[in-house]
Amino acid sequence: MATLRDVAQRANVSIRTVSNVVNGYAPVSDQLRVRVEAAIEELDYRPNLIARNLKQGRTGMIALVVPELDVPYFAELARAVITAARQHGYVVMVDQTDGDPARERELLGRDSRATMFDGLLLSPLAISADELRRRGNRVPIVLLGEHIFDGSVPHVAIDNIAAARLATEHLLGLGRRRVAAIGDQPYTSGETAQLRTQGYRQALERHGIEADPALVVPTVRFHRRLGAQAMEQLLALPSPPDAVFCYNDLLALGAMRALTRAGLRIPHDVAVVGLDDIEEGAYSTPSLTTVAPDKAEIARVAVGMLVDAINGGATPPAEIRTSHRLVIRESTAGF
Amino acid sequence: MATLRDVAQRANVSIRTVSNVVNGYAPVSDQLRVRVEAAIEELDYRPNLIARNLKQGRTGMIALVVPELDVPYFAELARAVITAARQHGYVVMVDQTDGDPARERELLGRDSRATMFDGLLLSPLAISADELRRRGNRVPIVLLGEHIFDGSVPHVAIDNIAAARLATEHLLGLGRRRVAAIGDQPYTSGETAQLRTQGYRQALERHGIEADPALVVPTVRFHRRLGAQAMEQLLALPSPPDAVFCYNDLLALGAMRALTRAGLRIPHDVAVVGLDDIEEGAYSTPSLTTVAPDKAEIARVAVGMLVDAINGGATPPAEIRTSHRLVIRESTAGF
DNA sequence: CATGATGTCTGCAACGTTGCAGAGCCCGCA
DNA sequence: TGCGGGCTCTGCAACGTTGCAGACATCATG
Structure with a gap:
């Protein structure tokens, strides 16, 4: 790899001048500029960004x-x-x-x-x-x-609380009364999930509905498969939900998959809302209602x-x- | 940010020794090592990777x-x-x-x-x-x-040709005879798509089926929406396909979406194969048969x-x- | 013609690190 | 006691670049 030094030698100018040409810093006469640029071209010089970074103290x-x-x-x-x-x-x-x-x-x-x-x-x-x-x-x-x-x-x-409340209230607004939640994480590092659970609870409260603990299904992570499993668990309840708020779209897609497999109709039997607005949800069957962060x-x-x-x-x-x-x-x- | 020099000063050793401690290069006496490590700790020294990179000529x-x-x-x-x-x-x-x-x-x-x-x-x-x-x-x-x-x-x-052939032959093996292809790109930069079209044609040929140009729908890119559009176009044909090979899974998911919306059953009316094996296809409704690259x-x-x-x-x-x-x-x- | 201003160009040092070669020390052995 | 060898440790130089200060030439101006 050619360095500034090589170019300078070939063009018969100082290293500094080549640097000036490369960066357009100081004024350089047309004559010299042409000569330097020719040398750059011939040697196929490229600035060593690592050296530049070191000198400038930043990497971009x-x-x-x-x-x-x-x-x-x-x-x-x-x-x-x-x-x-x-x-x-x-x-x-x-x-x-x-x-x-x-x-x-x-x-x-x-x-x-x-x-x-x-x-x-x-x-x-x-x-x-x-x-x-x-x-x-x-x-x-x-x-x-x-x-x-x-x-x-x-x-x-x-605002996770508000987002979860919005999703849950949408389901309640459809007239659903047994609204489940999939994705709680009631342990140390699950703050996001916990906030969403709060929002879910707030919505129920506002509609005067008592929260049924059996309807809140935790998942260790937010993946499709876990959403499907959680849904299956909910369907096995004596009195299964008529709507589900999933803490993200992947869980929701997994849940919908489980519902379809169980022969249930969405949203007729169970309505589903996700959160994230991933593109996949716009093309799923059925397409997924979701809370979209910007x-x-x-x-x-x-x-x-x-x-x-x-x-x-x-x-x-x-x-x-x-x-x-x-x-x-x-x-x-x-x- | 503390540098090797700062640590060296504080520990009363040479810069080089600090470097040796940090990198575990030369043997260093326990006494010095402890002193240096203490200084590193106190100053919260971290190696400047840019400088290291410059020196070593590699960045990792x-x-x-x-x-x-x-x-x-x-x-x-x-x-x-x-x-x-x-x-x-x-x-x-x-x-x-x-x-x-x-x-x-x-x-x-x-x-x-x-x-x-x-x-x-x-x-x-x-x-x-x-x-x-x-x-x-x-x-x-x-x-x-x-x-x-x-x-x-x-x-x-x-091997794109082989992969496309495999997908198409799978459809033909189901007894389908009007097998469409979605995703051709008959222009300069579409080599991958062109190879898949070759594989598709080879499969038809092997089964003695004449290729119907109307069944090969090009798309400028490989996105869900374009897959849906292409599928709609195919369904509008006087004699629509009974199977589709889509050049990637996103096109296939879009196509399935269009089929479902049109009230057709998959695979009963139209069978669909994709290519890529993205996780989404394992959870779609219906789940998507696909050619999986490793x-x-x-x-x-x-x-x-x-x-x-x-x-x-x-x-x-x-x-x-x-x-x-x-x-x-x-x-x-x-x- | 002297002076200063302007316009080009340059050399030196430094960014923080590591490779190299060697200095100093201590130990064991003859 | 003297000497060689091994073990620690160190100073110098360099990676390729840019900031700085200044050198030099040229030019306009009084």
Whole structure:
């Protein structure tokens, strides 16, 4: 690989001048510029970005860390983040933790590659705010999605309680009275799920319906298969539900699959609502009513905050609530 | 951020010794090691990876470039690549081109960030082998997926002709005789699609069935909506098909959606086969028969070749065919 | 013609790290 | 006691780039 030095030698100018030509910094006479550009061309010189990064103390890269990249929600979010980052001149390194707490913690550890990035977008599953706070002031971090939040780390998420309430009230509005919930996670790291359960309960309460504990089915993760299993469990109840709010679309798609297999009609026998608005739900049979977070907005806001933190240094840690809306499709609207 | 120098000062040793402790290179006495480690701890020192990279001439990062990250196939592939790369000690920068030829070419251009990576995995849509060859010997590249190949760039893909033939013959084996194909791309950059069309034709030929041009519907891209549109077009024919081979699962899911909406039964009226084996197809209603490429194998082989090229220097450009198999589900097997 | 202003170009140092070669020390052995 | 060898530790230089300060030439101006 040709370096600035090689080009300088060939063009018979100083290294510095070549650098000036490459970056368009200082004024360079046309004569020299032409000569330098010719040398660049002949040697097929390309700037060594690593050296440039070292010198400038920045890489122009941010990292996006998600649990699983092939979960449609994260894939769609990743796409939005890449697009948003690009508009600020950043590229995105995507990594996944497989939901493994140890892998999440690696990020904060001593040998983390985090120093290669100007900033970090993290969608945490297991890591606590406490751990994050203790990490000292290193690379700027913005959290994506809900998590216990103590004000020390900026984060961007929808209002999970309101979103869950909206979904549940939609089902109640259809006249359903035995509304189940799939996806609760009543243990430490399941804050998002717990908030959604709160929203679900609030909606029931507002309609004067007593919550039936048997109708709230926890799942360790938010995958199709677990949604199907949970639905089967609900159908086996003495008095099965006439509607289900699933904490994400994958659970809902799995639940619909189980309903169909059981010979039940959606929404006639059981209405289904999801959350995430992944593209798959718009094409499923039946198509899925869902609460849609504005992923582009999440990405835009999060990347914006991160870039501010990178440039400005001290942005006040903020907790941003992005918008969501109900998208009504066949799974609650007739077929 | 503390540097080696800071730690060295605090521990009263040379910079070099600190470096040795950090990297475990030379033997260091326990006494010194403890002192250095204490200083590291107190200053919360972390190695500057950019400087290390510059010194060592490698970054430990490879880039994966795909058209669209939220297309399930690419998301699943990306996950497999990240996993495979991790086992070689590499992390993966994922970028997407949105299928924009200009964005693909940027990668090879002078100001590309490609110099930040030790290697490049590229799933090209628009770029030609010719352009790739001309790029001179820079970062090692391995291509993913089918593309016109002249032996100058290594690439990894399934045998598209065989895969398409397998799908089509499965439909013919069910006794279907009007087998349609959705997804042809009879223009420059559509080599993958063209190969699948060849396989489709070969299967028809082997069964002595004359190909009906009206049954081959091209689509500009491989998305659900286009699959639905193509299916509607086929249903409008005077003599509609009794089976469809879709060039990927998304097209197939869209097609099934159109069939269901039209009140037709799958597979009773029309059988459907896709290609890619995305998880979504296992949970659709009906679930989707598909030809499954071994994505883990693709990732493993491609990353392996890339790492070899990075280390060894000159690996012979090879064209690797990875395996595929037919996964039979409800869309061709009764409901 | 002297002067300063302007316009080009350059050398030096530094970013933080690691490779290399060698310095100093201590130990065991003759 | 002297010497060689092994074990620790260190200083220097370099990776390829850019910031800075300044050198030099040219030009306009008084």
